[in-house]
Amino acid sequence: MELQTLDTLFLGNKAAVGAFLMNTQEGPALFETGPASSLEGLKAGLLGAGVSPQDxxxxxxxxxxxxxxxxxxWFAEHGAKVYAHPKAASHLxxxxxxxxxxxxxxxxxxxELWGEIRPIPEDRVKTLQDKERVSLGDVQIVALDTPGHAVHHLAYFIDGAxxxxxxxxxxxxxxxxxVPPCPPPDIHVEDWVRSIDTLAALNPSVLFLTHFGxxxxxxxxxxxLKDRLLRFERFIQKGLEDxxxxxxxxEQFENAFRQEFHALGLDEATCTLYERINPPWTNVLGLVRYIQKKPKGEQPKDA
Ligand SMILES: [Zn+2]
Incomplete structure (x- = not known):
């Protein structure tokens, strides 16, 4: 099993939004597609890896x-089956x-950011339950129900990766x-922590991140990741209490975000990339929504 990281070159940004290619006995399989706005970048990546996008x-x-x-x-229109969480299907x-x-x-x-969006015919979508396996030749892909960032989120476990x-x-x-991306509307910190524990329990040899590699x-x-997620939550909770x-x-969240990045010695270009792909203000919106929806009396836990 080999997963190859492809760069979609999202909005001209290198190594910001990825997709992953695996050649199987049942044809090329793609994990993630990036947005339609960077479809040409993804197609170029596929061609560079020797795969015709329509295949x-x-x-x-x-x-x-x-x-x-x-x-x-686009891939569904060219005959691909699209696998997703049961709660994701209606959106597709x-x-x-x-x-x-x-x-x-x-x-x-x-x-401008995301490009065109088109519906996918229902018969092209295959939903996967938690721990459901898909066999493509000799490769097994195991779907993992992993809520927290979105209620309809799957991770895929493939041969230790x-x-x-x-x-x-x-x-x-x-x-x-x-860094945990926390946009509205589905952020749920406790679910996310459980999902991180699910991934950690599998003792993976490698994590493929869409953002990036x-x-x-x-x-x-x-x-x-877990530590930072809980810190983000405490920061927003305190701000609301104050x-x-x-x-x-x-503004305070953005400043804290930047300060931490600078303290870690990140260069300016990398800081900007983090902020572009995971805008701090969207994190504030997502976490405020989560905290305000939470039943009263529940406090964020310490890391
Ligand atoms: Zn997301």
Whole structure:
């Protein structure tokens, strides 16, 4: 089994949004597609790996956020089967609601960022339950129900490796920190922590992050992701308790985010990439929503 990391070159950014290719006895399988806006970048990546894009037979998406599954419709139109979480299927088949929530979040920028979105015929979508296996020749892909970032999120366990989607965080460069992307509307910190524990319990040899690439220090990565997620939650919880208005909270979170990155010795370009792919203000919105929905009396736990 070999997974190859492809760069979609999202909005001209190198190594920001990835997809993963696996050649199987049942044809090329793709994990994640990036958004439709970077379809040409992905096609070039496939061609570079010796695969004609229209020959891709299997597309596994971790969740329907457009930077992960936004180009899946193109592969479905060319005959691929699209695998996803049962709760993701309706968004793939009828993307209108997804698109309006994207528009609410990104406003006039939505189209430029994510490109075109088209419905996928229902008979091209195959939903996978937790721990369900797909055999492609001699390769087995195990779906892992991994909520927390999105209620409809799957990770894929393949021969010791895990394709993580967003549940494994965003990380740029070997020295980059593991950062949880927390956009609205589904963020659920406790579920996310459980999902991290699920991944860690499998003792993976490598984590493939959509943002971006393979990381082999899996234990440290997952521990640090969990720690940062819980810190983010405490930060927002405290801001709300202090009665900060949303703009001040966003500003303080952004500053804290930057300060930590600088303290870790990240260069400016890497900081900017983190902020572009996982905008801090979307983290504030997602975590505020989660905390406000939580039954009263539940406090964030310590790491
Ligand atoms: Zn996502």
């Amino acid at each position: 891709v037979r299997h597309v596994f998406v971790t969740h329907v956020h457009l930077d992960h599954a936004g180009a899946a419709w 088949v009828q993307p209108e609601r997804l698109w309006s929530s994207v528009k609410r979040l990104y406003g006039g920028m939505a189209e 895990i394709v993580c989607g967003d549940i494994g965080g965003v990380r740029y460069g070997k020295k980059g920190p593991a 393979p990381f082999t220090d899996t234990k440290e990565h997952l521990a640090s 009665g900060l208005d949303p703009d001040t909270l966003k």
